[in-house]
Amino acid sequence: FATHxxxxxxxxxxTPPYEKLLQNLENVRKYLNRPxxxxxxxxxxxxxxxxxxxxxxxxxxxxxYLQLHPERVxxxxxxxxxxxxxxxxxxxxxxxxxxxxxxxHLIQAFDGADSDLKRSVVTNQEVFDFLQSxxxxxxxxxxxxxxxxxxxxVLENYAAPGMLMLGTDSHTPNxxxxxxxxxxxxxxxxxxxxxxxxxELKAPNIIGVHLTGKLSGWTTPKDLILHLAGKLTxxxxxxxxxxxxxxxxxxxxxxxLATIAxxxxxxxxxxxxxxxxxxMRDYLKATGRSAVADAADKAAIQGFLIADKGAEYDEVIEIxxxxxxxxxxxxxxxxxxxxxxxxxxxxxxxGWQDEISAGLIGSCTNSSYEDMTSVADLxxxxxxxxxxxxxxxxxxxxxxxxxxxxERDNVISTLEGVGALVLANxxxxxxxxxxxxxxxxxxxxxxxxxxxxxxxxxxxxxKTMNFLASPTIVTAMAFSGKLSFNPLTDSITLPSGDMFKxxxxxxxxxxxxxxxxxxxxxxxxxxxxxxxxxxVVIKKNSQRLEALEPFRSHFSDADQDLELPIMKVLLRVxxxxxxxxxxxxxxxxxxxxxxxxxxxxLLITATNDEGGEMNxxxxxxxxxxxxxxxxxxRFRDREQPWALIVDDxxxxxxxxxxxxxxxxxxxxxxxxxxxxxRIHETNLKKQGILPLWLxxxxxxxxxxxxxxxxxxxxxxxxxDKPGSCIVVKVTKRxxxxxxxxxxxxxSLDQLKWLKAGSALNHIRSTKI
Ligand code: F3S
Numbered sequence: 001f002a003t004h005x006x007x008x009x010x011x012x013x014x015t016p017p018y019e020k021l022l023q024n025l026e027n028v029r030k031y032l033n034r035p036x037x038x039x040x041x042x043x044x045x046x047x048x049x050x051x052x053x054x055x056x057x058x059x060x061x062x063x064x065y066l067q068l069h070p071e072r073v074x075x076x077x078x079x080x081x082x083x084x085x086x087x088x089x090x091x092x093x094x095x096x097x098x099x100x101x102x103x104x105h106l107i108q109a110f111d112g113a114d115s116d117l118k119r120s121v122v123t124n125q126e127v128f129d130f131l132q133s134x135x136x137x138x139x140x141x142x143x144x145x146x147x148x149x150x151x152x153x154v155l156e157n158y159a160a161p162g163m164l165m166l167g168t169d170s171h172t173p174n175x176x177x178x179x180x181x182x183x184x185x186x187x188x189x190x191x192x193x194x195x196x197x198x199x200e201l202k203a204p205n206i207i208g209v210h211l212t213g214k215l216s217g218w219t220t221p222k223d224l225i226l227h228l229a230g231k232l233t234x235x236x237x238x239x240x241x242x243x244x245x246x247x248x249x250x251x252x253x254x255x256x257l258a259t260i261a262x263x264x265x266x267x268x269x270x271x272x273x274x275x276x277x278x279x280m281r282d283y284l285k286a287t288g289r290s291a292v293a294d295a296a297d298k299a300a301i302q303g304f305l306i307a308d309k310g311a312e313y314d315e316v317i318e319i320x321x322x323x324x325x326x327x328x329x330x331x332x333x334x335x336x337x338x339x340x341x342x343x344x345x346x347x348x349x350x351g352w353q354d355e356i357s358a359g360l361i362g363s364c365t366n367s368s369y370e371d372m373t374s375v376a377d378l379x380x381x382x383x384x385x386x387x388x389x390x391x392x393x394x395x396x397x398x399x400x401x402x403x404x405x406x407e408r409d410n411v412i413s414t415l416e417g418v419g420a421l422v423l424a425n426x427x428x429x430x431x432x433x434x435x436x437x438x439x440x441x442x443x444x445x446x447x448x449x450x451x452x453x454x455x456x457x458x459x460x461x462x463k464t465m466n467f468l469a470s471p472t473i474v475t476a477m478a479f480s481g482k483l484s485f486n487p488l489t490d491s492i493t494l495p496s497g498d499m500f501k502x503x504x505x506x507x508x509x510x511x512x513x514x515x516x517x518x519x520x521x522x523x524x525x526x527x528x529x530x531x532x533x534x535x536v537v538i539k540k541n542s543q544r545l546e547a548l549e550p551f552r553s554h555f556s557d558a559d560q561d562l563e564l565p566i567m568k569v570l571l572r573v574x575x576x577x578x579x580x581x582x583x584x585x586x587x588x589x590x591x592x593x594x595x596x597x598x599x600x601x602l603l604i605t606a607t608n609d610e611g612g613e614m615n616x617x618x619x620x621x622x623x624x625x626x627x628x629x630x631x632x633x634r635f636r637d638r639e640q641p642w643a644l645i646v647d648d649x650x651x652x653x654x655x656x657x658x659x660x661x662x663x664x665x666x667x668x669x670x671x672x673x674x675x676x677x678r679i680h681e682t683n684l685k686k687q688g689i690l691p692l693w694l695x696x697x698x699x700x701x702x703x704x705x706x707x708x709x710x711x712x713x714x715x716x717x718x719x720d721k722p723g724s725c726i727v728v729k730v731t732k733r734x735x736x737x738x739x740x741x742x743x744x745x746x747s748l749d750q751l752k753w754l755k756a757g758s759a760l761n762h763i764r765s766t767k768i
Contacts, residue, residue, distance in 0.1 A: 008289075015160060015292050016299075018295055018302075028045065030054075032054060035310040038273060038305070041162075042164060042181045046071070047068060053066055061203050067200055075167070075187070076105050077101065077104060079655070081593030082595075085546075087191050087194050092195055099138075100142075101131050101143065102153055105426070106433070107426035113146075113424040129539075141526075146424055146425055148522075150172075160178060161299070162305055163175075166183055166189060176271055179277070184271075184679060186682070188760065191759075200750070201270075207243070209243070209319060211246040211249055213322030218473065222366060225263040226329045226468060234652055235649050241270050241273065249274050253509035256370065286511075327469070328343050328468070329453070330466055334451070334453055341486060355444075355481065355483065359477060360458070362398060362423075363430040368402070374471065376507075377505045377507060378479075379417065381502055383418050386495070390480065395415055397422070402425070429450075430451075446464055447474045456584075467483075472505045488504075544590055554669050566708055568708055568709075569642065571609075571645070572644075573647060577651070578654070595658075595665050619631050635667055644672070651684075652680070660680065664687040669689060673694065674694055688761075707731060710728070711728060712739070727742065
């Protein structure tokens with residue numbers, strides 16, 4: 001590798017304090033007398049007080065609650081709004097840790113980068129003004145619209161081996177490609193780090209993924225994670241960190257590792273990480289961070305950035321990279337994995353049309369230089385025989401740096417030469433910001449190199465089947481137009497009647513002439529100074545932004561026994577209920593900073609298990625029905641606290657804290673679930689909602705809308721009485737009464753949030 005380094009950054013605020021972390025780790029080792037995994041080393045070295053966290057005799061992984069000091073926070077423009085509104089109400093003058101804001105989610109894709117960007121800046125002006133003014137006031141780095149997608153920018157600028165970082169987006173783990181722990185959280189967790197409050201995490205289990213062999217031909221890092229998602233399912237990583245190790249790690253580029261880490265979110269993993277490698281060092285140097293690479297080299301020699309010999313994992317998954325083949329996942333769930341050789345048969349068996357309607361590449365998952373040059377290689381091969389893509393082919397570069405480097409190295413012109421439309425450096429179609437004009441309401445199939453494929457996610461059409469694949473498979477299929485096309489074996493018939501077969505794509509992990517930064521006006525000042533005199537801009541009568549009113553505690557001061565008030569069940573939600581179901585994205589994104597307006601979308605795509613209809617709830621007091629937000633608002637207006645009964649893995653999918661804020665805003669006090677997704681469960685706690693797990697999953701169907709619920713034993717849990725547990729007393733509408741056992745994961749600190757009405761109420765009371 002001999003890339004030309006075109007610039008060098010000031011690394012003082014982005015180099016982890018390795019000496020201190022190593023010292024902390026020594027302290028931890030006094031208590032944990034065993035070899036540690038890499039993830040444990042990184043996590044435990046960031047624990048605020050090892051003496052109190054590790055001195056007990058109990059198990060740590062999967063059991064202990066850790067108080068942590070993350071080193072950095074990154075926020076995207078949609079989730080940053082609510083996080084900042086919350087941070088503002090904590091009344092501090094600056095952020096306790098370096099923090100950045102990235103304008104990427106609000107950019108809509110219509111007809112190409114330049115006009116889309118201009119239009120989106122106008123449409124979202126008041127939000128960008130708010131974010132920029134808050135960034136100036138509190139000393140936050142502000143990445144303007146067009147600068148790129150949060151995770152790509154973090155990888156290029158801030159990520160460093162051994163670092164612990166929080167990001168208000170579920171694909172924050174992308175930065176794990178540089179051998180760190182980057183964890184997706186809700187805005188309220190980010191506010192913990194920004195206010196210097198220890199951030200709490202239940203110590204995850206560690207799943208070891210042992211990689212042997214080597215990827216080759218058409219198989220890419222994306223195929224590894226698509227394959228693994230099929231094995232683990234969307235729940236398999238819940239409560240765990242995926243730690244990759246073995247000889248198969250070193251041969252992969254840093255950006256390839258980032259793709260794998262990115263999609264660990266699809267199996268519910270807390271995050272993913274890899275041992276420090278020479279490819280990571282090369283990437284750090286190529287992105288102007290030689291000082292970080294040098295410091296990481298030293299830390300690695302001292303044993304920090306790799307697992308200890310003999311470290312034990314909670315589970316080990318073996319993957320031989322040489323055995324993998326390209327894989328296509330979907331539709332509608334990222335864990336339905338089909339090897340490309342079986343995909344044609346799969347399509348035929350389902351009776352689906354053998355046709356793709358669009359191919360989309362790029363996003364935070366797959367827009368590295370390696371991805372883009374591999375795709376350009378295929379485009380060149382196709383162009384040489386006169387082919388252009390058969391269907392719309394859209395490309396979202398991950399950052400201005402990637403885009404500018406692609407432009408300089410003729411990658412963009414090559415893609416455009418075969419029909420590609422290059423969109424702005426932003427999320428665009430990946431988050432439903434795709435103004436798709438064809439296929440409205442029609443059955444159709446798209447292929448993307450993105451990471452997530454819940455119904456309606458890309459174009460708002462629930463009939464669009466969305467399949468996930470590597471950028472090169474998406475590209476090859478866009479040329480063939482057929483779902484059954486297997487580029488490893490199949491050929492495309494040319495107009496001349498000749499047959500054309502792609503040769504396996506070859507890309508370049510780092511540009512020979514170094515990266516070029518592109519338009520510098522997108523970049524923030526390296527270490528911005530807080531400007532307390534700046535006024536944060538919230539437009540009068542804004543429909544996009546609204547100052548946040550603190551939630552009222554469920555408990556009255558006079559309440560001595562600390563049980564929740566008597567609740568009514570609003571509805572029993574059937575089956576999969578992701579954060580997209582609870583708080584839909586797409587057109588609702590514009591209300592992220594306005595709780596009243598965005599709450600109108602509460603659970604509008606959730607299915608009521610009583611009757612099987614979507615967005616229908618029953619008001620048993622008046623024997624009427626309405627949409628879910630309508631009935632929830634009625635309960636709120638009657639000051640009737642309410643609860644939800646939900647199925648397995650409730651809240652899977654993202655760190656969207658609105659999915660917790662909105663039910664709380666309408667008066668939800670408790671959610672009883674067969675199981676919860678980790679991030680969402682924490683978000684519920686932050687907003688003062690009690691999440692309870694049904695001990696007997698069959699109890700789910702015994703409780704229905706209009707039933708009343710009472711907690712028994714919550715006051716004992718508050719009092720930390722040994723053996724205390726929470727039982728829920730159910731009074732059916734016909735008067736039948738029974739009790740059901742539940743489990744909870746509330747720590748003593750989280751109980752303080754519940755008592756105060758929200759974590760923010762608690763933080764404010766401790767700062768005053
Ligand atoms: Fe954006 Fe999609 Fe990634 S929404 S952050 S490009 S997952």
